[in-house]
Amino acid sequence: MKKLIAILYVIIAYGSLYPFLFSLEELSASSLIWLNINIPSIGDVLGNLLLFLPLGVAYRLSALKQGLHLSQVDTWLRPFGIVLFFAFILQVLQIGIAERDPNLIDVLFNSIGFALGFIAINFFDRVKVSLENPIAMLPIAIVIVYLLSQLAPFVPSIDFQAFKHSIKPLLVPPSASNILLVLFNTVTWLVMFRLLSFWRPVPLTFFVFGYFGLLVAKVVIYQNSVTWAVIIAPSIGYLIFRLRDWHDDGNQKQLYVLFLASIFFSSLISAGKPIHNAFSMLPFHSYLSGQVYAGVSTILLKVSLFSAAMWLSLELKYSLHRQAYVLAGLVLITECSQIFISGRTFDIGDVVLVGVTFLLVRHIGDLLASMLGNVTEHYRSQTQDRVPKTAISCSKEKNTSVFLTSLLVGGFMLLYMAISLVLLLPSIPYNVRELFENNGSILDVLFFYVFLLCIFGGGYWSASTIKEDCELRVSEFIGTQVKILLIAFIAITLAISEESLQDIIGASVYARDILAMRAESSWLASLLKILSLSMTANFVRYVEYFVRFSAFIGFIYFPLLLTLFWVRKKQAITNKFKVTIVSSGAIVFCYITVFINASTDNLTELIESPIAISTAFISLSILAGLAYLIVSVKGTARLIWFPLIILSSIASSWYTLNYGLEPVIVKYGQTFSAADFLLGPDRENQLSQSELVIRWSVLVLGLIFVTCFACTVSRAALNLKGHFNTAFLPKESSVLYSAAGVFCLYLLYRIFGEPFHIQTISSMLNPPAQEVVKVQLQKLTNLKHAPGVITLDGKPVKDFQTALKTARAFSEINIGRGLYKASGVVTANNVKITAEPGAVIFGSASQGKGAIVAKGNNLIIDGLECHSISVPSNNGVCVRLEGRGLTLNNVYFHHAQGGLLGSPKGGDIVIQNSRFEYMGHGSFFHGVYTMAKTRLLIKNSSFLNNQTGGHEIKSRSYYTEILESVIGSSLTRDSRLIDIPNGGQVRIENSVLVEGAYSENHDLLSWGVEGVSHDEGSIVIRNNIFIADKSYARLIAMKEEPQKLDISDNIIVGGIEGAPKAFNIFFEDRADLGIKPAPFIPNL
Template identity: 25%
Template sequence: MQASQTSHRSIVAIVLALVTYGSLYPLAISLEAGNADTWARFFSAWGGQDSLGDLVGNIALFVPLGFFAATGVAPERRAPQFIAILFWGVLFAFVLQVLQIYIPARDAALIDVVWNAVGLGLGLALASAAFTTRWLGRIADQPLPMATLLVAALWGAAELVPLVPSIDLQLIKDSLKPLLLEPQWSLLDSLAAAVGIGVLGQALVRILGERMSLAWLLLAALLVLAAKPFILIVELDLSTVIGFGLGCLAWAVLLRVDGRARALILLVGLVFVLTARSLEPFQLTHGTNPMGWIPFAEVLEGSMLINSRALATNLFFYTAILWLVQQRGGSLRAASLMLALWVTLLEIAQVFLVGRTPSITEPIWVILVAVTLSRLTDTARPIDGQHRPAARPINEQRAFASQPIDAHASASSTPLKARPWRQVLIQFAVTAALGAIPLWLLVRLPGVPYNLRELLHGDSHPLAAWVFVLALLWIGAGAAWMAHQINQSRWPILRIPFSAFAAAMVSLLLLSLSVTQESILDIAGSNNLHWFVTNRDIWGEQARVLFLALGPDLVAIVERPVRFAALFGPLFIMLALAQTAWLQHQEQQDPGRAIAARVAWLALNALPWLLLCKAIAFDWSSTDNLNELIARQGLFGINGDYYLYALVAVVAVNAVLVAQARSRRTAFIALLASLMVVPIAWWLLNQALADQVQKYGLTFSGIQFLLGPDRSDLLSEQALLARWVVVQTAAVMVFALGLRLATPLFGPVVSSEKPTPAHVQSPVRAQSQAHAETTFTARLTLQQLDFLEQVAKQLELDFQSAIRRVVDVALNEYSEATLVERLSRPTLYQTDDPGQRLIEQMIDLREDQAQRIRALAAQAGISASRTMRRTVRLFMEDITGNA
């Protein structure tokens, strides 16, 4: 399987998931809906279309599926593969329609399958056209710049969607009315149109070159302006005409600017327009707008024609921003995360703006766009004017790929590289999906506690269940990350609170996306600090004046995360301390007093923060649940919150033991510990919660409230114990699973303690030092990094393995004397020019390769970084024939 095929299959998987979700939304399945009458209507009725928007939506939904499924097909196998894609695509559409029969909110009809097939055929036709358009400035043996073509296509879609033409005199009049009869000009709309024209020009440069870009840009602008009056719901207004004109004039000027600077100007313009459009009309509402927590709901509800136009515009902005970052040599992963965070902040701001409908969907679109771009090729000429090396001949590629790979070269030497971030994230997503299924079924069972039944968003929507399971897994994963941070810190008393707060904020974000705000407030409490400071003067007159000036909303922005972190922080801290003890055990040869002393020292550093969390969450709580349920003056005169912390510590130790059970012996120890912990945890729970709570005329215990179905139907002691065993076992397993999945990323590391003497050095520490000797930072050019990534894709290797392969070939090609002579002649290497941008890259070589690179550096009188850079250059010159 070629890397390009793998990339296209990943995109097809994303498209299939989106099509399935869009077709089965809102996922409210009812078996009673599939009666005989419904089936009869499904097979007999061929109308089924409520509006033109539904027809267009059914066609457009399958166009991307056909296109991306076909673009991964080799040209010589196009005909049979296209037939297979069409067959399976139509069968897929039919299955979706059958499933819609059991969703009362959907209207299943066989005619929809026909329109889906039309969309699939259009996608195949577009892909076929893409195969035959090699005249777009491309060399025959190089792939099309798919990412650039996607940006250009999205620009056209943003201007002309829904792409439903009609030759209707009244339609033309209505489309031209904003331009001729009621001309209105908007600076922001004109700026958006001009920036869009600039992005299209940048794409044309990548496809056709700078010389032809301006002429084709003018032609594209004129064609789009001429087509707008003939497209449904698309208007031709004065702002668009002025914006297109200004954009073309600006592009003529920008062609004189360096490519990287031009990309930066467009990038700033896109971000500015996106931000300004998101904050229109810049007026605060008197109340707050509800946040849409169901993903993609605003796309699937209302007018499909209008929704598709808004979606195309947003997708163009997100894709163009990330694409321009890539062209400037930036990290797609970092840029996508930053853009997703910025879009999330803009959606939160819309809660307080007039006429806006904030939604959680937009940052999800950003992530999906980033994943798609990471799978698409974009091998057109770089924007800085440099040319990539020509593609290596096929026979040389095969010879290069056939060279044996050393076991140490392909195997990872660290946990992070053994299981990359991408693989671990996929494992988390799949695990959460598997856990969401039983949770989704559980909340619908009779006798389930009402507080669990009403926990999730959207009447326990499946996506809400998935995110909620992610939040539970994050507790273990966040503790693994926190343990890694603590174990590396010289000042754990400072690292513990900051890392615990950060981990709690991730939990708050995930819970806010999956759990109702009422459920969060029931546990964490409401925001009452402003009231106490301004009405009770608990912090004095100066604080009262300050809080009156700030207002309750601004105080709540700080109070809410602090209260939540105080409630959840101890769980992360105790799990992290238990994980740290295990890390110390793995790193030390003698796991006796030294480990105990280290863990005790860390616990002492955590103690003041645990006491602060207790004071905020329990002593200064603002929810009746914590005030009434926690026992006051329990056994030995100790308050119940201390017993609750002891319960959390016991569960944390149990979870770490289960997570690190990797042999029969450790699994037996973990099982034995889990059995012993059950009665201890049950006793601690009884001591932590009040025996009698009187509320709403009822009397019940704290355990009844926590585990019972409601306050009136009380369960027996045996039933409560059985439920607690299930809850405790589930918590331990979920925390352990999160720890286990994240441990390869945040596994055993060398702490900041004094180095162990060589004669007692542990194998893990010795391996870490050996790894440090083979790892160094090299400064490579953007051209070299891009080339190495292409090599990695062609050979289906990770980046570090590709570098090792390149070093092997380059160093074995010449004798030692020749290598020293060539590496010491800087005039041969344009990569050393100050004008070239160099990017720091961590290089992880084999031990023999690292020793030879350092030896060559010493003989040539240059640094190891420069030696590495020139070695890569040698390899590039050799295979491109430019030596």
């Protein structure tokens, strides 16, 4: 124990006197000023408390080991005096260090921290009385330290804007590093649940309350945020913990090795810029050179991880000394490796932390062992007698469990490699290349994997769970199919983009009809307005998507279900009859929904005979089911029948497919077949018939393989079904009642919480007012658009949509003066759209995205006015860029949900001589929103009065340049004027930026607040006028400083902080500068 106390003294002195740059000049200059007592910041207070807290713990443990009690004065008086004198000496020595700020009051907080640590042991001393096994205090303490590391600096905030910032990381699409972080955190949480289980079982209620408490704390506590890892990792870790017996020696060894591997690999992944970049041999330099809370958080995290690893080694009867050396060697290798990894820093202090952790675990363990006898023998006897009730014994099904795990992991890895390879191949269909939401990331493939298991394995699961000796209840059978299809639908919507989903199943018809009720005053329209028209439309849209998706995939799912069900022996004929009737009716419903009520031209223009297409997929599904049944039967006969099934599947499906598809399609000036469109790279590069047959054969082989694999997984899972503890899952009735209760509360809030809706209900009962509304709506309906002519390459065309659709490369579209309620999609490259003065497009959106959906590259739009664009997803924009490159010149975009939504494909986005105002109309969105891999170049343009809490400009581009422009919001409730959430290069010059009194955010600008993801980072803000009409404002919010920061030669008006005083000119308010009061926004 004396060694531990001595090491703690050294570490405290080291941290207090770092970086050891003593100066006699500093000592003489400081004189006795340090004797003044200055109230430090909350961060400094917490740092001083936590610095001496471990020393108090160590002294108390030493006293307990010697049998001393608090009633004896020498127990606490002598250590307290030594610590008080030590803290005083540290403050005296800090006088001679320029980087340190000595303060006598720090001695007081150091003493309080020591006292807290000294007294804290009493809490554990009392807790051990209520524990059957007092040694459980050690793993409990490890878990508490880990939780503290997640919540530093422990200071809650009451700023609503800070709450919004804390959830913004959820808006960033997950990347590969995010997924790896989720995996590492999942392993850590699994270990923490394992430690807690030594004390007591971890029931669902305990986890739920703790989980949501952590989420709330992450939102409320200053400098914390809710990430995907925080949301996903604890849930997955808890689920894995409940599904295996982690008290089994074999499982525990696997967990120990996995945990060490997780510590090693997580340290090698670059997770952004370190606290300190320079190489140094000084221990703990990376913690002491940055912010206090970050250093404290990292130290607590590493102490908890190292101590957890040592505890697991104790449970496995490993030598603690030997495992400490192993862990120290592993950490040393990790630190040496980080010298060669960008974004990481070498710090020998981590090896020192391993030693300190070893001493803590050993001494605390020895203390508890002295109470219980031999700690190892006691623990082994306890664990043999006290296996938690929630742990699942898998000993009888160990082989099946290993087989199922191997199947799932191996299948996923194989699918991921296959999809990655396919996406890299040349000449793959364009629709396949653009299928996934995040370009085939590991998360996309994971959800797609779940989708395949549900569709191709759900039929086997459903057929096998029908009991042979019980009569089948049709309602339960239908409910099971709906659940399976719903899980598959959720998985596929998370895997692929909404545009791809609409290309497959069609757009939502009923959601569009609901949004059209905005101008109606019927009872139904009024009711939907009370419920929120946009939310209702969104709900209906996804319900319609689910129905259309289920119908589309039903041609494979239900025939496969029937095939697998009918071959089962000893099944009652009445059950077979019911399943056949329900499945046949479902197939008829699928045909009506998919073909008769189709909402996409892919199903109407490409298909000549819907019956033939339906037959092709039904027969293919039946043959795939038979293929699995043949493979699952032992004997040599399957070697003959399986190839015959494959050949039959390929031949029959290819013949019926060609019979059902359109052989010749003339569109966009090109002639191609439906098979070319579906299997070929594009319409222009057509493949030979043999190449198409080969591609179709590969697809059929893949479908049969996936069917066999998914059915095998379902069969293995059913063998373990009785051994899974599903008691922690909520009952269906509870879910339904909870959903109904939430809906009722929401309805009451909408009716009585907002006076507008009470007025709406009252107006419905007042016929005169209703007639007035009808007359006004009738006048709006009878409004005639002004005449106008639209030309494509000098030739008149029918309408705006036709012009965009039929445009070729380098086409020019001219829009004459007039009002056009129209929208369209342009796919050609280098198209120019020129609008005459007075040409306006409004009130229409294509593909649920925007007025102009630019899929081609380098589109130019000149002189166009656009307004009143809205879609159910609340991101309807005047221009939706999905290609590369865009130029907007002299455009006027206003009163829409958004002005421009960019593409992540790259290219330059140029906006000049243009005006954007009153965006975010009726929804939360931004005036301009660009993505990564692009450059945003703005010149001589205005962005004014964004609404509903959106930014005037939000740029994720790696380079953002704003010159000679006006950006302001004096009348509306916007957020930041310019938001650059992922960093990059920023240049703002010769512009006027005005933050109004109604803005939700105190920050005018931001840079890297969601994490810096671009390699180069620089900020140049020069020769601008900044005006803030709020009592307090901040010029720019940054999580970390860029490589270059130049804020100079600006005029700052109002209470704006964050600009260097020496390099900028400041005025107290508008009157001081001599400009008009708000809401006036000055021009350049």
